[in-house]
Every structure is written in C-alpha cells, then in structure tokens.
Amino acid sequence: MYHDSVISIILGGGQGSRLYPLTATRSKPAVPIAGKYRLVDIPISNCINSEIKRMFVLTQFNSASLNKHIKNTYHFSFFSQAFVDVLAAEQTMTSSNWFQGTADAVRQNMHHFLNHEFEYALILSGDQLYQMDFNKMLDAHVASNAEITIATLPVVEREATSFGILKTDENSFITSFIEKPEASLLPDWTSEVSDEMKAQGRNHLASMGIYIFNRQLLIDLMENPDTNDFGKEIIPQSINKHRTLSYPFEGYWTDIGNVDSFFEANLGLTDDIPAFDLFNNKKRIYTRARMLPTTKISGTTLNRAVIAEGCIINAAKIEHSVIGIRARIGHDSTIVNTYMMGSDIYQTLAEVTSQTTIPMGIGKRCFIKNAIIDKNCCIGNDVRINVDENSKDAETDTYVIKEGIIVIKKGATIPHGTVI
Structure with a gap:
C-alpha cells in the first residue's frame, strides 16, 4: 500500500460556464448532486475510501460556498496527518495571474505541496461522478516503474471526439495521444479492449483526466511556465519522453460537463440498479452530516x-x-x-x-x-x-x-x- 506516500490534488475547474446557471454563485465542485451531496464529495470520498487522506482542492471562482462545505464536513483526528485544504488562486511575489489551465493551477500551488513529504501526486478532477480504488492504480504505477499513469476509459466512437484518445503498446505504455480528434480520424485510433467493452462498441481509450505523477517529474514539468494544461500540453509532450502508463478502468464514470450530463447523472440514480452505487458499504460517499x-x-x-x-x-x-x-x-x-x-x-x-x-x-x-x-x-x-x-x-x-x-x-x- 502506497497511500502514505501520496498527496491528492483535486482540480476545481474553471468558471463552469457550461453548467451555468448552477455555477452562477458557486464553483463547479460545490454544485449539489443526488439531493444531499456536492460534486467535490465524489473525489474526496474516493480518496478516503482508498485511504489517501492528504487532499488539496484547487479553485478560483466563487469558492466561498465550497470553502464552507469543506470546513463543515471534513474533520479528521488531531492525531492524524489527514486534511482537506482549499487553495484558491492567490497573488504572490512570483505570480499575480489567475490560473491559466489545469497545469498552471498546480504550478502556482507547488510551494504548498512541497511543504509535505510525498512520492506520488494523484491529480483528480472536481466534476466527475465515479467510484474508484486509487490503490489499484498506484500499484500498477509502481509495479511498471512508470513516471506518469493516466486512468483510461473505453468509450464509443460518438463520444471519442470529446476526449483525449490514446494508443498503447503490449505493456500498456502509451505510445500516442490525440486531444479531441475529428470523427474522420477515429478508425486509426481504436485500441485492444476487453471482450465486454468490445461487445458495447467501446473501442477507443479515452483519458479520464485522472493522473499519477512521480514527485520529481512533476517538479521538473512545472518549471516550464509555457505549459498551462495537462490534457492539451503536458500529457502529449510527455508520452515520448517519460514512461507513461495507461491504467484501464471499466466502471461507471461520467464527466459532469454541462447541464444535460448533470441532469442525466442525477436522474440515473432513480434506476432500479443505478450505475452509480450509493448503497455500498465499501464505497461510501461522504458529505456534511x-x-x-x-x-x-x-x-x-x-x-x-x-x-x-x-x-x-x-x-x-x-x-x-x-x-x-x-x-x-x-x-x-x-x-x-x-x-x-x-x-x-x-x-x-x-x-x-x-x-x-x-x-x-x-x-x-x-x-x-x-x-x-x-x-x-x-x-x-x-x-x-x-x-x-x-x-x-x-x-x-x-x-x-x-x-x-x-x-x-x-x-x-x-x-x-x-x-x-
């Protein structure tokens, strides 16, 4: 188990304009879901269930309600190392800018992360609905001697144009990556997937926006001020330079990007056997009591x-x-x-x-x-x-x-x- 050597960095997202008006007065991770939770409870609960208990939530828009929710919800023992800290964009002697993208948000907060001992940084999105054991992903990362691991999800062709799509070698190391490809390019971007995924027509491996970076590599990558985004710049540029592993995930996962997907994800909870399982002792979703x-x-x-x-x-x-x-x-x-x-x-x-x-x-x-x-x-x-x-x-x-x-x-x- 490597959870003691990991910090988790949860990206709060930008203005959330596609979720407007739900994001008019609150940040995307603070949007209420499932009647009693907030979106940020999902990645935090996945971390707690994986015994990863040092978490940073990065945000810059309308962060007051998110701060209040986290302050009122996540209380750990005085005798534990556990914490959930909200880091809002701040002006410093070296930077007076808002976050310019996901990687820039991490770069501007590196001085906070480096105050803690860690070997691996787990980078998560604050606006996804899924249940995942990050220890299995960490085990794969360490066992394969990878420098970066990306969680990947098989998707159908019509969804593939909305994601970063990748191809791997026989050892699951990523050999090529394309961000949001045109539909005409997709026949060249199919991957070997499990029989169950093939039967569903899910033949394209998509990046889930969930990454593990080795500490020193993250420090080195953040020294380049010209790269602002993980999906668009850091990942494509790293694939041929650093050992980048694909960690396949075949469970339920949805990106709450717009009003339509948010609506569907919530109403999906009314199904007889919902794809997102709130009734599970081992995968509890925590929220304010x-x-x-x-x-x-x-x-x-x-x-x-x-x-x-x-x-x-x-x-x-x-x-x-x-x-x-x-x-x-x-x-x-x-x-x-x-x-x-x-x-x-x-x-x-x-x-x-x-x-x-x-x-x-x-x-x-x-x-x-x-x-x-x-x-x-x-x-x-x-x-x-x-x-x-x-x-x-x-x-x-x-x-x-x-x-x-x-x-x-x-x-x-x-x-x-x-x-x-």
Whole structure:
C-alpha cells in the first residue's frame, strides 16, 4: 500500500460556464448532486475510501460556498496527518495571474505541496461522478516503474471526439495521444479492449483526466511556465519522453460537463440498479452530516423517486425525480423528470402559511417536468413548467432553458399561475 506516500490534488475547474446557471454563485465542485451531496464529495470520498487522506482542492471562482462545505464536513483526528485544504488562486511575489489551465493551477500551488513529504501526486478532477480504488492504480504505477499513469476509459466512437484518445503498446505504455480528434480520424485510433467493452462498441481509450505523477517529474514539468494544461500540453509532450502508463478502468464514470450530463447523472440514480452505487458499504460517499428529521410523505404516488431527508411532501405524484434536502411540495402537485435540490433552511410555520409571500418549495396543484430546481426556490400555486427538446433556449431573471431542460435559478420566485 502506497497511500502514505501520496498527496491528492483535486482540480476545481474553471468558471463552469457550461453548467451555468448552477455555477452562477458557486464553483463547479460545490454544485449539489443526488439531493444531499456536492460534486467535490465524489473525489474526496474516493480518496478516503482508498485511504489517501492528504487532499488539496484547487479553485478560483466563487469558492466561498465550497470553502464552507469543506470546513463543515471534513474533520479528521488531531492525531492524524489527514486534511482537506482549499487553495484558491492567490497573488504572490512570483505570480499575480489567475490560473491559466489545469497545469498552471498546480504550478502556482507547488510551494504548498512541497511543504509535505510525498512520492506520488494523484491529480483528480472536481466534476466527475465515479467510484474508484486509487490503490489499484498506484500499484500498477509502481509495479511498471512508470513516471506518469493516466486512468483510461473505453468509450464509443460518438463520444471519442470529446476526449483525449490514446494508443498503447503490449505493456500498456502509451505510445500516442490525440486531444479531441475529428470523427474522420477515429478508425486509426481504436485500441485492444476487453471482450465486454468490445461487445458495447467501446473501442477507443479515452483519458479520464485522472493522473499519477512521480514527485520529481512533476517538479521538473512545472518549471516550464509555457505549459498551462495537462490534457492539451503536458500529457502529449510527455508520452515520448517519460514512461507513461495507461491504467484501464471499466466502471461507471461520467464527466459532469454541462447541464444535460448533470441532469442525466442525477436522474440515473432513480434506476432500479443505478450505475452509480450509493448503497455500498465499501464505497461510501461522504458529505456534511446534517441533523435533519426524517422525510414526511402524505398522499403521494412515488415511482422511481430518490428523496433526501428532512422533506415535507404532499404531492399527488413524483416520478423519475430526485428530491433534495428540506424540500417542501404542496398538495395535488405532479413532479416528473425533475431534480429539485431542496433548501438550506426551514421557514417558520407563519412564513409557510403567509398570504403575502410565496414560501420556499413547490406550491399546490403544480405540474413540473424536465426541470432542475436550484436551492431555495419559491414556486407558487398552479404553476405549469413543461419543457422538452423542442423548447427554445431562453434566459430570464428566474430561469434558463437549455438543451430541453429548464433550470430555475437559485433563490428564484415563480409567481402563482405561471406557465412556462
């Protein structure tokens, strides 16, 4: 086991513009998923489950809510070496710039990492959904005497144009790499994969953006100020100079890059046997331990619904939907294909029954379909929201329609009787 000789560096990503408006007031790793977690809980939990307990989270945009979540969540014993530190972009005597890319983010923070003893740096993305034992990847890295190891995932041809695609020799060392190839080039970029992957048509090896670097090599590579990105520059430039191993991974993995993939990943949790398994003792996902009451449901037909704790639900029907913490849904409402993130607080009984304001949650007699409802939204009575793939993209003060999905912005109020 090598976990004591590893530090983990979790990249918080850029502005997250493709996930807008979910990233309007928070960084991408702080976006709530699965009703009660945040995206950053995924890589951190994978590290904890792999007994890697020294973690840095690098961020530069809207990092306040991420800082608060990590401070309130990850508490380790005084007698352990474990920590999760958030490093936001900072001005120093040597640099006054924002992070220019993934490698530049690591470069600007090297002085923090080098305060710790480590032999290997595990570099992760803060916006992916997967469960992985990093010890197996570390074992492969050490056993093959590699200098860099890249986790790779077999993908189908239509997905391959969105990834860095690579080819390997018979010992799994990477011989060539191309970033986001044109579709016409793909026939030359197939790889030998397992029979199970072949049967699914997954013949192209894609980089998952998960890397292990030997300490000294990382230091050497970071001395070149002209390389700003791992995927576009560091990896392609290193393949013929440094022993770069492919570590194949065949489990569930998805990159939460845009609203569509985020929506699909959350609603996928309602499947009978979800590809992403939250019900596993050995692969727990950790998050903030909230002291919330049990959920109360009255008169509701539920079908493929995931409901977090602390909710008060009187809806007529909830189908193929994820309902987040402290959500309130009124009588005779129907919720279909929806991810409702819930609320940060409970309102008082007087606020909920007020005749002058719309309380948090969803009111009575509403119909909501194909929606993401961000935190703390106030949706009035008799509201109809029914968008589909034919709906035109649009943005107002309170919502965004994108890719056939409507996102109700955080804290928005939708008046009684609104039809969208």
